[in-house]
Amino acid sequence: GGILAFGADMWYEHNPFEVGYHYTWMVDLEQEADFMGKEALKRIKAEGVKRKLVGVDIDGDPLGTYIDNEMIDVFPVSAGGGNVVGKVTSACFSPRLEKNIGFAMLPIEHTEHGTELEVETPVSGRVKATVVPMPHWDPTKEIPKG
Numbered sequence: 001g002g003i004l005a006f007g008a009d010m011w012y013e014h015n016p017f018e019v020g021y022h023y024t025w026m027v028d029l030e031q032e033a034d035f036m037g038k039e040a041l042k043r044i045k046a047e048g049v050k051r052k053l054v055g056v057d058i059d060g061d062p063l064g065t066y067i068d069n070e071m072i073d074v075f076p077v078s079a080g081g082g083n084v085v086g087k088v089t090s091a092c093f094s095p096r097l098e099k100n101i102g103f104a105m106l107p108i109e110h111t112e113h114g115t116e117l118e119v120e121t122p123v124s125g126r127v128k129a130t131v132v133p134m135p136h137w138d139p140t141k142e143i144p145k146g
Contacts, residue, residue: 060124
């Protein structure tokens, strides 16, 4: 996964700092011109976000894929004891990576890479999900471009 879907992974209530993924280029907070939300975004940047979109690897049987038009709807993310803390915003089986991958919107305290959580998938029920770097494929961009 690497391309965020508006309406699924991000929506009007999200900001560039929550979706991360270098979307901060969309807004120049240092520009002289004023715009709606500029002061709020400056405050969020200074204080930090309370939630964040992260990559997740999801255990269990293969979920649908983009190729076969069987994308999975949003499902809950839990931290210990079944306490729902967030939601998987999009997920699918990656034939290239041979595993289920997705994005999840989570409280900042659950976003460190390697954090293990649980998700309730429609395919396998409750399974482990691990927070991973985004994008899932070549996150450090070490594979040469051809």
